[in-house]
Amino acid sequence: MRVDGLLFDKDGTLFDFGATWNSWAGGMIRDFANGDDALAERIARAMDFDLASGAFLPQSIIIAGTNRDAAEAVASALPGADVAALEERLMRAAATAPLVEAVPLGAFLDDLAGFGMRLGVMTNDTEYAARAHLGEAGVVEKFDFVAGFDSGFGAKPDPSPLLAFADQMSLDPARVVMVGDSTHDLVAGRRAGMQTVAVLTGVALEDELAPYADAVFPDIGHLTAWVQG
Structure with a gap:
């Protein structure tokens, strides 16, 4: 047709996807954790991101989900976090991600x-x-x-x-x-x-x-x- x-x-x-978003996500997780390795692991698990390999797992909701989905995933590992503020932070950070x-x-x-x-x-x-x-x-x-x-x-x-x-x-x-x-x-x-x-x-x-x-x-x-x- x-x-x-x-x-x-x-x-x-x-x-x-991998060449653009894997390194960016690893950097964002480290920023959110602010030097706390245990917190970084919790955030990575919430995002279905493997810190050891530096890559998203195939089942991650973030791969095909919305920016809101990503913010809610991060917030689930940060008790008391403001989802709307996280969503805004992720949106602005994503706009500067390295593109391949x-x-x-x-x-x-x-x-x-x-x-x-x-x-x-x-x-x-x-x-x-x-x-x-x-x-x-x-x-x-x-x-x-x-x-x-x-x-x-x-x-x-x-x-x-x-x-x-x-x-x-x-x-x-x-x-x-x-x-x-x-x-x-x-x-x-x-x-x-x-x-x-x-x-x-x-x-x-x-x-x-x-x-x-x-x-x-x-x-x-x-x-x-x-x-x-």
Whole structure:
């Protein structure tokens, strides 16, 4: 079926998840713990983060969850913590995380736009962080639509934010592809009546994603040939 629009997840899709977020999370845990090793371990367990290997565990809610989910996880290890204040701190810190592009994004997005595609980003991160990251990569202006879980459309796996992209771009959802690295992304795409493509630049493995995807690729770079075909 013809593809008129591509809607991308951000972390693990446009940006390699481990290379971008593992070192950042380790640093945030140390900051929250303020030199207390036992507290650092408690925070890491709450986040499902392995301090020894410096990596998120596959089951971590933070991988596909919202900034609020991350704040609540941290707060569970900090009795009396203000969740709203933690959420604000995480949002601002995340906006400055080191970014590792899954592929050189500028040329990749230009190629897709050259085919007449409408392009969007829907992330369970905040819209503030999404725009900061896309701006840092020099590609924010290449997207017609950028939304976070806090943009008023809901969060994945709810299909509503995906359908908002299709509606704002005047596209048939069946001719839109949701591209992501988690089952949240793909389930949302299926619920929205969209085509779905999984990429392996996140934490999830192919056998976890394949049941929900029309195609599974090592990274988004393989999309260019796929949408033409």
